Amino acid sequence: xxxxxxxxxxxxxxxxxxxxxxxxxxxxxxxxxxxxxxxxxxxxxxxxxxxxxxxxxxxxxxxxxxxxxxxxxxxxxxxxxxxxxxxxxxxxxxxxxxxxxxxxxxxxxxxxxxxxxxxxxxxxxxxxxxxxxxxxxxxxxxxxxxxxxxx
Amino acid sequence: xxxxxxxxxxxxxxxxxxxxxxxxxxxxxxxxxxxxxxxxxxxxxxxxxxxxxxxxxxxxxxxxxxxxxxxxxxxxxxxxxxxxxxxxxxxxxxxxxxxxxxxxxxxxxxxxxxxxxxxxxxxxxxxxxxxxxxxxxxxxxxxxxxxxxxx
Amino acid sequence: xxxxxxxxxxxxxxxxxxxxxxxxxxxxxxxxxxxxxxxxxxxxxxxxxxxxxxxxxxxxxxxxxxxxxxxxxxxxxxxxxxxxxxxxxxxxxxxxxxxxxxxxxxxxxxxxxxxxxxxxxxxxxxxxxxxxxxxxxxxxxxxxxxxxxxx
Numbered sequence: 001x002x003x004x005x006x007x008x009x010x011x012x013x014x015x016x017x018x019x020x021x022x023x024x025x026x027x028x029x030x031x032x033x034x035x036x037x038x039x040x041x042x043x044x045x046x047x048x049x050x051x052x053x054x055x056x057x058x059x060x061x062x063x064x065x066x067x068x069x070x071x072x073x074x075x076x077x078x079x080x081x082x083x084x085x086x087x088x089x090x091x092x093x094x095x096x097x098x099x100x101x102x103x104x105x106x107x108x109x110x111x112x113x114x115x116x117x118x119x120x121x122x123x124x125x126x127x128x129x130x131x132x133x134x135x136x137x138x139x140x141x142x143x144x145x146x147x148x149x150x151x
Numbered sequence: 152x153x154x155x156x157x158x159x160x161x162x163x164x165x166x167x168x169x170x171x172x173x174x175x176x177x178x179x180x181x182x183x184x185x186x187x188x189x190x191x192x193x194x195x196x197x198x199x200x201x202x203x204x205x206x207x208x209x210x211x212x213x214x215x216x217x218x219x220x221x222x223x224x225x226x227x228x229x230x231x232x233x234x235x236x237x238x239x240x241x242x243x244x245x246x247x248x249x250x251x252x253x254x255x256x257x258x259x260x261x262x263x264x265x266x267x268x269x270x271x272x273x274x275x276x277x278x279x280x281x282x283x284x285x286x287x288x289x290x291x292x293x294x295x296x297x298x299x300x301x302x
Numbered sequence: 303x304x305x306x307x308x309x310x311x312x313x314x315x316x317x318x319x320x321x322x323x324x325x326x327x328x329x330x331x332x333x334x335x336x337x338x339x340x341x342x343x344x345x346x347x348x349x350x351x352x353x354x355x356x357x358x359x360x361x362x363x364x365x366x367x368x369x370x371x372x373x374x375x376x377x378x379x380x381x382x383x384x385x386x387x388x389x390x391x392x393x394x395x396x397x398x399x400x401x402x403x404x405x406x407x408x409x410x411x412x413x414x415x416x417x418x419x420x421x422x423x424x425x426x427x428x429x430x431x432x433x434x435x436x437x438x439x440x441x442x443x444x445x446x447x448x449x450x451x452x453x
Binding site: 170 | 401
Binding site: 005009015078082084104108 | 238263
């Protein structure tokens with residue numbers, strides 16, 4: 001598999017696993033040392049470091065998923081990620097891709113939840129790409145409800 | 152063409168042909184023996200077999216398209232499918248891909264129509280992939296208007 | 303890089319550069335002789351030639367970008383393009399791809415802005431694809447605000 005296909009496959013898995021609520025498999029997409037950060041693009045463009053979410057090691061990310069499972073029983077919804085064509089640099093070890101997430105609630109109403117841009121740095125582990133850094137630039141600072149599920 | 156490109160191409164054609172209302176060419180994407188099924192994901196996840204639409208052979212699918220042409224003259228709209236990056240398994244003979252469909256009515260208003268996940272099984276016919284089974288998992292059981300056009 | 307990957311990469315860059323407001327780099331995606339046209343699909347399907355925007359040479363396109371920079375200071379927003387899987391013909395020198403654009407305003411509200419279809423003709427310049435003709439078929443004739451940024 002060439003690097004471009006590997007990147008597309010990783011992104012496809014990333015979105016599909018969140019949407020299927022398979023969070024352990026989603027965690028397995030990350031490298032042992034990893035970082036997951038959600039920042040409004042407005043802050044990022046101005047060089048303001050405040051993140052909405054920052055997990056700068058794997059334990060924090062695992063903890064977040066555990067909290068999601070055990071604590072967040074309200075605001076029940078399902079996600080749907082549509083991830084656009086990726087733009088690949090650095091021989092495939094860095095890439096960015098735009099995304100939109102829709103959420104569907106228990107009444108069956110589907111709403112636009114968030115749009116933004118993924119900026120990933122990956123590393124090759126065995127024959128797989130693993131996510132080393134995931135920076136999620138959100139187009140809006142005003143996300144319309146809780147950031148429970150990962151983006 | 153490698154299998155991953157062939158899958159992307161098939162999905163791109165699938166959406167484009169519906170959006171262009173080229174339903175005969177759309178039908179030609181299916182194998183002689185085929186199945187087309189639309190199920191709310193909620194039902195599917197609970198193992199409930201009730202489908203919103205089930206065409207379990209090609210004649211049913213052709214019939215549906217004929218009905219669409221001859222009977223559905225109201226609710227005139229155009230579709231736009233955005234299909235996300237596919238996740239490929241089984242050497243490219245099975246894949247899934249998230250999708251969103253927008254509809255634009257005659258007043259020029261564009262609305263989110265549906266989001267969901269395609270799960271396809273394909274077979275190789277000559278040098279083309281043909282759809283053997285198409286399972287469409289809809290995120291909402293409450294589709295906001297008639298399911299006239301195929302998803 | 304095969305032609306299919308090159309097309310995907312070009313489309314990804316196209317959307318990313320608009321969304322990042324890097325309009326000079328966006329201009330550099332076009333060939334020296336080029337055409338950029340926005341037409342409601344309804345007009346196009348009926349053979350009506352009226353375009354919402356027509357730049358039939360590069361100077362016009364550059365002029366449009368200059369106007370955008372100098373004059374359009376109101377209606378401040380950011381764009382997010384999600385471009386679907388491309389459908390490639392003619393050995394990769396022509397392709398089409400569906401798109402959706404979201405806009406986020408200064409209050410942080412993200413709205414669906416437009417959906418449609420790109421139809422591109424490209425040429426090979428050095429080892430890059432450059433856009434020769436870009437036809438943008440908009441699903442709605444009623445775009446909800448000014449067509450300031452390129453689509």
